[in-house]
Amino acid sequence: MTGTTAAPTVNSQLDPADLHRIHMYWRAANYLSVGQIYLLDNPLLREPLRAEHIKPRILGHWGTTPGLTFIYAHLSHQIKRRGTEMMWIVGPGHGGPAAVATAWLDGTYTDVYPAVSQDAEGMRRLFRQFSFPGGVPSHVAPETPGSIHEGGELGYALSHAYGAAFDNPGLVVPAVVGDGEAETGPLAASWLSSKFIDPRRDGAVLPILHLNGYKIANPTVLARIPEADLVAMLRGYGYEPHIVAGDDPATMHHSMAATLDTVLDRIDAIWHGARYEGIVSDIRWPMIVLRTPKGWTGPHEVDGVTVEGTWRSHQVPLSGVRDNPEHLRLLAEWMRGYGPEELFDAVGAPTPETTALVPEGQRRISASPHANGGLLLKDLVRPDFRRYAVDVATPANHTAEATRVLGGYLRDVMRANPTNFRIMGPDETASNRLDAVFEATARNWNAHLLPSDTDLAPDGRVMEVLSEHQCQGWLEGYLLTGRHGLFNCYEAFIHIVDAMFNQHAKWLKVTRHLPWRRPIPSLNYLLSSHVWRQDHNGFTHQDPGFIDHVLNKKSELIRVYLPPDANTLLSTMDHCLASRDYVNVVVAGKQPGLTYLPMDQAIAHCTRGLGIWDWASTDAGTEPDVVLACAGDIPTMETLAAADLLRRHLPHLRVRVVNVVDLMRLQPATEHPHGLSDRDFDTIFTTDKPIIFAFHGYPWLIHRLTYRRHGHPYLHVRGFKEEGTTTTPFDMVMLNDLDRFHLVMDVIDRVPGLGEQAAHLRQHMADERLRCRAYTREHGADAPDIRDWVWPG
Structure with a gap:
């Protein structure tokens, strides 16, 4: 094990007192992270560790965690020294223990969840809740203070960080990119984001590419390519990479502190140059490539197999701890190696020395208001x-x-x-x-x-x-x-x-x-x-x-x-x-x-979410023979054209036209806040009359939304049937049987008794489809009467 209870001493520009504080904080965060993964009780190890103190299901991930706690400790040190405003993005999907541990050490976690207090009982609850039924997830989840990014799906750390930095001129956003995440397409493209940030008005993103060498079970590409190639790639994206690499805590603390001094000074210089000297082009933003062992400070060897620095440390380095006395012994040795008796006082709170580097108030990374954006929200100014x-x-x-x-x-x-x-x-x-x-x-x-x-x-x-x-x-x-x-x-x-x-x-x-x-x-x-x-x-x-x-x-x-x-x-x-x-x-x-509604009517229609269009209907306030419903601009036009055909050819037919703007109105009120009550739905659509619904999307979605409705057995939906090609607009709707002629045919087929009366009209509609198809094939355009159709005034 490389964990140690003593602060390393190496000559460097890092002040010995600062070095000691950083190292203590890191040890404490690592201790709390391991405790979250393994312990159900005995959080401070003040009695011998026994099987009943171990969780029955050991879940969580250790491999990336010590690198994240290392980064967090150094960022906090810089904030304390400089007063810089920061929030961080944790890209590695399995870094949850680190973010929770550091938030608890900073006091933010207790601010948000008072029951998880900064004492032995609070620590026990912190450990017990992690990856436990009714507790908190193993990722950096919404429940974690200081987070806007859950790494359950990898690839979005940098794009989220840049989004946070836009229009935040004083904010620095360190974005930790795991080397597994770096293999995803979205992350690979997001390096280009440096070309979209304006140093005059935006904050800065500080990418930290954390190379610990492995993902779940395999090595990672960027950790294995020659360093010169990696640097060339990152420079090509517009960054100035700074390398921090090693496994000795003493050397690494000094190197990381010096590197952060350099890159944060460079960010300040870029901002100054842009805001006071107008230098906004040809900027190369600093970034850090951090190489640490996977599972750093964890068990070096388990059962004769190397664990630290390999893929085996990705999840839980010690499995079966409840049933394996040797693993239980190794776990106790591992955790005691961080020196909890030095890190936490008699009641279990972090000692003042342990948390001496923690910034004040909202400068704490876990307490950043930018990570709880509603605190900073200003209403949008909207013109009328x-x-x-x-x-x-x-x-x-x-x-x-x-x-x-x-x-x-x-x-x-x-x-x-x-x-x-x-x-x-x-x-x-x-x-x-x-x-x-x-x-x-x-x-x-x-x-x-x-x-x-x-x-x-x-x-x-x-x-x-x-x-x-x-x-x-x-x-x-x-x-x-x-x-x-x-x-x-x-x-x-x-x-x-x-x-x-x-x-x-x-x-x-x-x-x-x-x-x-x-x-x-x-x-x-x-x-x-x-x-x-x-x-x-x-x-x-x-x-x-x-x-x-x-x-x-x-x-x-x-x-x-x-x-x-x-x-x-x-x-x-x-x-x-x-x-x-x-x-x-x-x-x-x-x-x-086509435009349908003047603005006052449009507002009323959108407020209702759906409604009967009286001007297009012929039911005259009585019970209709058929309901023509539509949702979407093209389905609406085809529905109205069908209503026009029915009005001209079957003037006695009572047609009700219903347009839907808010699709959620189709669901029952018990299923969606916008849903219509059954009474209102039945009033508009009827309970026993044919409903021919022309829909923008796939037809089955309307059935899914309305299957509980009384009139659902009478509902027939036309929509996209996965038929398409390069063709004319009207031919496209004909390919999917959403055209006006097919809608008329649907009415004839579904209104009781209409089939015999309207057989000639139905045949005429089929012929019209053939005519329009032939016209497009000959002229490469829709027939003028289709292209130029308007509602008869």
């Missing part, structure tokens, strides 16, 4: 969205590009919130027709500029990088530290962040039940270039399934909106930007689309 409304004198007679209209509103949101609102997107802001925002700000860019470049600047607030992972990670870091934002993306490719969305939703679910975690701005997705208007890109760009994925999460968190036109989109997005602790998914088209 009604000012951007398009005129709708007659429903469905004029067109507007809904997202282009929204762009004007977002431009002014940008202007009104110059330090706490950003738009993220993978090179698609202009493509999604939001380019009005460039009247207020540029795209953020801190790399080389050419004379031909437009809308690029170091202080740009539109963040574009061709990685959905980075956009999501930046935005999550930004939101979790108390700011606001929007992620716009092509609908099909938002699936790239499915797993990241999962993690954020899980985080929100947990934090909603932690009173000390304050609400943060919602994660807002705007999905455009959607399935029905990707006719030019084809099948690869046609997938509406993100909605299905999102709806797997807790109903208290999820909102899905399908505004059918420009005015409803404005109302919807204004609502989403004002919300807290939700994930809002808004799907809206960017192509010219």
